[in-house]
Amino acid sequence: MKEIRQHHNLTQAGLSELSGGRLNQTTISSWERKRFIPPTFDKVLILAKSLGVRLCDVPWDHISLIKVDEDEKEEGCSGMNYRFGLYDLPKATSVKTFSGNIYEIKGFIAIDQDTGEAKPISDIYYRAKTVAYDSGVIAKRKGQDDELISVSRRGKP
Incomplete structure (x- = not known):
C-alpha cells in the first residue's frame, strides 16, 4: 500500500487527512515499517x-490481518x-468444497478449476471443506x- 500511496504523491500525513482522520500518520508509518499490530x-x-x-486490487498477500503463530500464543492457549x-x-491459493469442486483463489474471487467460472469468495466460503496455501x-x-478452523502448520512458515 506504501507504493500506491507514493504513486498518488501522498505523504503519510496526507493519507491520514484523506481518510478523514480515521487513520493517523503514526499508525500508517508503523504499518509500512511492519512495526505495529497488523491492521484490522x-x-x-x-x-x-x-x-x-x-478491494480486489488490495495486495492481500502482503497484508496479514490475523496471524497466530505457535510461539506467540498465550500460555494456556495451546490446543x-x-x-x-x-x-x-484471500490468503489461500485454493479451496475444495464438500461437492468436490476445486477453486483457485485470487483475492476475493474464486475461479472454478473445471469450468473457469469466477465467483465472489463469499459464494463458496460456507461450502469450503479444505483450504490450502500452495501445497499445505x-x-x-x-x-x-x-x-472452518485454522490448521496448525508446525515446522512450516
Missing part, C-alpha cells in the same frame, strides 16, 4: 477507499481452535455445519 479489516477498507483502490473467517480466505492445508471444516 475495517482499517484496510478505510485505507483502500482513501487511496481509491478496489485452541481458531476460526478461519471469510476475510482470511491451512484450514478445514469437518462437516458442512461446522466452523
Whole structure:
C-alpha cells in the first residue's frame, strides 16, 4: 500500500487527512515499517477507499490481518481452535468444497478449476471443506455445519 500511496504523491500525513482522520500518520508509518499490530479489516477498507483502490486490487498477500503463530500464543492457549473467517480466505491459493469442486483463489474471487467460472469468495466460503496455501492445508471444516478452523502448520512458515 506504501507504493500506491507514493504513486498518488501522498505523504503519510496526507493519507491520514484523506481518510478523514480515521487513520493517523503514526499508525500508517508503523504499518509500512511492519512495526505495529497488523491492521484490522475495517482499517484496510478505510485505507483502500482513501487511496481509491478496489478491494480486489488490495495486495492481500502482503497484508496479514490475523496471524497466530505457535510461539506467540498465550500460555494456556495451546490446543485452541481458531476460526478461519471469510476475510482470511484471500490468503489461500485454493479451496475444495464438500461437492468436490476445486477453486483457485485470487483475492476475493474464486475461479472454478473445471469450468473457469469466477465467483465472489463469499459464494463458496460456507461450502469450503479444505483450504490450502500452495501445497499445505491451512484450514478445514469437518462437516458442512461446522466452523472452518485454522490448521496448525508446525515446522512450516
